[in-house]
């Protein structure tokens with residue numbers, strides 16, 4: 001579940017940090033529902049990501065929101081809206097630890113749910129992607145049984161996350177053309 005919301009800059013500390021992690025209870029463990037909130041304020045590093053004088057902020061629960069709570073809900077129903085409001089409070093409270101008056105500052109907010117990820121990213125049960133435990137299996141490589149069809153992204157080796165996805169693209173490219181061709185292209189580009 002996640003929340004995205006721009007806020008005004010005035011009165012925020014000059015040294016506002018990009019990333020914050022709020023753990024509500026260390027006793028419950030980091031995979032307990034509604035316990036750990038990750039916050040990123042990307043416009044701290046790149047102001048072009050928000051309109052002038054504002055920030056954009058993303059807060060989310062890292063894969064701990066139970067899908068069963070949302071399963072089968074009509075996304076246009078009042079029940080769904082109410083559940084969004086209720087389940088996103090943990091995000092607001094976490095952001096308040098960083099920006100105490102965030103609710104007054106906020107101009108726009110969007111709450112995403114497992115159904116959002118499921119619908120817009122076509123993620124199974126609204127997850128981040130496949131989780132394969134070390135020692136229990138491997139992500140597939142880029143080749144497929146269909147001649148000429150190659151895959152990259154977080155369903156392929158090495159797995160979930162932007163660095164891994166970028167690596168999967170590099171692995172795919174490397175599968176398509178040998179290193180000598182890469183080097184020849186770099187020469188051609190003068191790099």
Ligand SMILES: Cc1cc2nc3c(=O)[nH]c(=O)nc-3n(C[C@H](O)[C@H](O)[C@H](O)COP(=O)(O)OP(=O)(O)OC[C@H]3O[C@@H](n4cnc5c(N)ncnc54)[C@H](O)[C@@H]3O)c2cc1C
Nearest residue numbers: 002060120121122128129152153154155160161162163165
């Ligand atoms: C809330 C959240 C927080 C995350 N935080 C981090 C983080 O901090 N650091 C990190 O490294 N990773 C993070 N990740 C993981 C990372 O975002 C993903 O692993 C990565 O974006 C996957 O890249 P991808 O290109 O494989 O797939 P995606 O980025 O999901 O791209 C697939 C695209 O294909 C589109 N699509 C799907 N089906 C179809 C279709 N039939 N026709 C046309 N288009 C289609 C989708 O709409 C989507 O745009 C996070 C993920 C989530 C959900």
